Amino acid sequence: MSTDSGLHVPGYVRDHDTHPPLDYPGYKSTALRHPKRPLTLLPHMLTEITSPVLGQDRLGAHDHDLTRQHDDEPQGQRIIVHGQVRDSDGRPVPHTLVEIWQANAAGRYLHTSDNWPAPLDPNFTGVGRVITDAGGRYRFVTVRPGAYPWKNHRNAWRPAHIHFSLFGRAFTQRLVTQMYFPDDPLFFQDPMWQSVPDEKARERMLARFDHDTTEPEWALAYRWDIVLRGHEQTPFESEEEVLEDDE
Amino acid sequence: MSTHPTTPAQTVGPYLHIGLPWPDGPFAVAEGTPGAVWLRGTVHDGAGAIVTDALVETWQADPEGRFDHPDDPRGARSLPGFRGFGRCPTDASGSYGILTLKPGPVPGPTGDQAPHVDISVFARGMLHRVVTRLYFPEEEAANAADPVLGSIADPAARATLVARREEDGYRLDIRLQGENETVFFDI
Ligand SMILES: [Fe+2]
Numbered sequence: 001m002s003t004d005s006g007l008h009v010p011g012y013v014r015d016h017d018t019h020p021p022l023d024y025p026g027y028k029s030t031a032l033r034h035p036k037r038p039l040t041l042l043p044h045m046l047t048e049i050t051s052p053v054l055g056q057d058r059l060g061a062h063d064h065d066l067t068r069q070h071d072d073e074p075q076g077q078r079i080i081v082h083g084q085v086r087d088s089d090g091r092p093v094p095h096t097l098v099e100i101w102q103a104n105a106a107g108r109y110l111h112t113s114d115n116w117p118a119p120l121d122p123n124f125t126g127v128g129r130v131i132t133d134a135g136g137r138y139r140f141v142t143v144r145p146g147a148y149p150w151k152n153h154r155n156a157w158r159p160a161h162i163h164f165s166l167f168g169r170a171f172t173q174r175l176v177t178q179m180y181f182p183d184d185p186l187f188f189q190d191p192m193w194q195s196v197p198d199e200k201a202r203e204r205m206l207a208r209f210d211h212d213t214t215e216p217e218w219a220l221a222y223r224w225d226i227v228l229r230g231h232e233q234t235p236f237e238s239e240e241e242v243l244e245d246d247e
Numbered sequence: 248m249s250t251h252p253t254t255p256a257q258t259v260g261p262y263l264h265i266g267l268p269w270p271d272g273p274f275a276v277a278e279g280t281p282g283a284v285w286l287r288g289t290v291h292d293g294a295g296a297i298v299t300d301a302l303v304e305t306w307q308a309d310p311e312g313r314f315d316h317p318d319d320p321r322g323a324r325s326l327p328g329f330r331g332f333g334r335c336p337t338d339a340s341g342s343y344g345i346l347t348l349k350p351g352p353v354p355g356p357t358g359d360q361a362p363h364v365d366i367s368v369f370a371r372g373m374l375h376r377v378v379t380r381l382y383f384p385e386e387e388a389a390n391a392a393d394p395v396l397g398s399i400a401d402p403a404a405r406a407t408l409v410a411r412r413e414e415d416g417y418r419l420d421i422r423l424q425g426e427n428e429t430v431f432f433d434i
Contacts, residue, residue, distance in 0.1 A: 007354035009320065014433070015253045020374035027258075029372030032293035033423050035431045040399055042378070042432035045355045047365050050316035051306060052332035058269075088251045101266025109262045113300075127266045163259065163266060169318065171306050171365055172434055176376065178257040195374050196255045204254050227253045 011044030011232040012172040013088055018204075020195035027191040028152050044232075049170045054097045056131060063129040066102075066142040074124035076105025076143030080213055080221040081179070085136045085166060089230035092136025093173075099165040100128045100140060107146030107160075116149055141219065147186055159186035159193060166226060173228040180206050181222065256375040263302055263369065264336055272334035275305065275347035280328060282310070285416030286381060287344045290337050290368065293424030297341025301370035303421075305333040305345050305381075307363070312351035321354075346416075352389060361389035361396065368421060377431040381419045382409045404430050 022034035042048065062068045067078060081100075085093040103109045103126065106118040110125055126145075130138050145160050161178040168174065178192065187193045187202075196202045204227070213221035259267065276283050286305065290298040308314055308331070315325040333345030352359040364381040382390050390396055390409065399405040407429045410417035421429050 006356040006358050007320065008356050009318070013250075013253075016433075018253045019256045022373060022375060022377070024374055027372070027374065030374065031372075032296070033298070033370060033372035034293075035377060035428055036293075036424055037404070037428050037430070039431050039433035042380075042395060042434050043356070044434075045360065046314060046319060046353050047306065047308065047360075047363065048434065049318050050314040052330060053315055054332075086251065088253050090251055099266050101262065103262075109265060111262045111265055113261055125265070163257075163263075165259075165267060169316075171367075174304075174367060174376065175254065175256060176259050176369055177254055192257055192374070201252065201255050204252065205257070227251050229253055230250070 007046070009044065009046060009049050012049070012170060012229045013232050015088070015229050017198065018196075018201050020197070024191065024195045027195060044172060048172050051167055051169060051171045051174070054131070054167065055095075058097060059129050059131065064140055066124065066126065066128050066140065068141075069125055070123040072123045074104060074121045074143050076121075078141065078219045079144050080139065080141055080215070080219050081162065081207065081224065082137065082139035082210075082213060082221070083207075083224040083226060085132050085138065085168075085226045085228065087168070087173070087228050087230035091230065092132075093168055093228060094132055094134045094136050096132050096136075096169060097167050098130050098132060098138045100142075100162050102126045102142065102145040102162045103148055105143045105146050107148035109148075118146070118148070144181070152191060153189075156189065157186050159184040159190050164226070166228065168228040175226070175228055177226075178205060179224045182206055182208060258371060258374050259302060259369040261300055261371045263300070267302055267334070268336050269334060273345050275330045275333040275345060276328055278346060280348070282348055283346050284349055285344050285346055285413075286333070286364065286410070286419065287342060287413070287416060288419040288421055289341045290343070290370075290421045291341065291423065295425070297337075298370055298423065299337055299339055299341050301337040301341075301343075301368055303335050303337065303343040303345070304367045304369075305347065306365045307331055307347065308350040308353045310348050310351050312353045312362075349383065355394055357394055358392065359389070361386050361393035363393070363395070366421075368423070377423070378434045379421065379429050379431050380408050381417070383417065384409055384412055399430055403427075
């Protein structure tokens with residue numbers, strides 16, 4: 001709303017409790033890559049409550065199906081990964097870009113810096129993109145990624161995961177994260193997983209096996225719902241809500 | 248209204264190049280667009296070393312301070328050929344470059360904000376993005392009245408957000424830690 005004193009827009013909730021700290025000694029590479037000065041509070045104004053409107057033109061024909069991007073099918077267990085993107089008010093986030101990337105079934109990335117002795121798969125690139133539908137839903141077909149070693153500590157292994165990138169509808173909602181699989185035995189030694197301070201919050205990175213979505217004689221399925229920041233509650237809005245409840 | 252807890256952030260890791268760069272990512276406008284400027288810079292870590300595996304994203308208003316977005320109370324306005332969003336991985340020299348148009352002033356709660364570009368930096372070794380802003384050196388009066396720059400008391404810290412003019416655009420180096428550390432925002 002525009003007034004004489006300027007333009008006020010509703011801000012988004014600040015959800016610091018959810019996220020890992022930038023300085024986390026258990027993940028060694030954070031040492032030289034975290035700011036030491038305290039962060040400066042940025043009030044949410046127009047640039048922060050808007051974001052690019054990205055459409056279907058960003059998608060290629062097989063971007064939603066990572067098993068159909070080559071002449072033949074990749075090795076590994078075929079899975080459907082799907083879910084709903086909502087905000088913390090419970091509202092679906094429709095028509096927003098979801099990007100994923102992942103290792104192949106053997107735990108190897110198609111990347112020049114990944115040289116560990118596991119095979120590449122000529123039929124797997126490991127990149128996917130979709131736009132959520134009107135109800136905020138997304139769906140990929142892929143193969144279950146393998147675990148892979150890294151050099152953070154002796155005998156360090158990353159639990160199987162899929163990298164996710166989301167835009168939401170505001171700059172404040174931008175989120176890059178990782179989806180994990182239930183019952184992975186590697187969480188106990190993974191600093192990425194453990195960097196999230198609250199155990200309940202860690203579980204929100206966990207997909208669940210979804211038998212209802214499996215396809216007979218074709219694919220297993222996992223469901224992972226993602227929650228982006230919603231609007232900050234203002235006294236005015238709560239009042240409005242009470243009125244609505246009365247009606 | 249019930250509040251649902253949000254999903255935690257995780258690092259982009261070392262292999263972000265598989266999933267995130269777009270061929271047209273660095274081009275918020277096409278090459279040859281009249282008035283286009285390059286926003287360039289180098290990302291450094293706390294030891295001063297260049298960061299060659301970061302991703303820099305930019306988001307900004309158009310030259311008239313408008314956004315193509317339904318939540319702008321002035322109404323969405325699209326400027327054909329202008330995306331407002333840029334995305335560029337840092338290269339072997341730790342540098343990013345985004346071709347865009349200089350934004351106009353954007354209204355804020357206490358008057359106009361100086362022309363600015365919101366920047367996110369993602370990288371291996373960063374469990375969450377960091378967010379900063381780029382301001383323009385020739386906007387001295389607008390910068391002096393900008394509420395965000397004005398909230399930073401230390402002039403040297405404030406200066407980390409003001410780009411340098413270059414022949415075909417502007418340069419803003421980003422220092423993640425240490426001497427001349429860039430001001431990052433709690434967003
Ligand atoms: Fe990974």
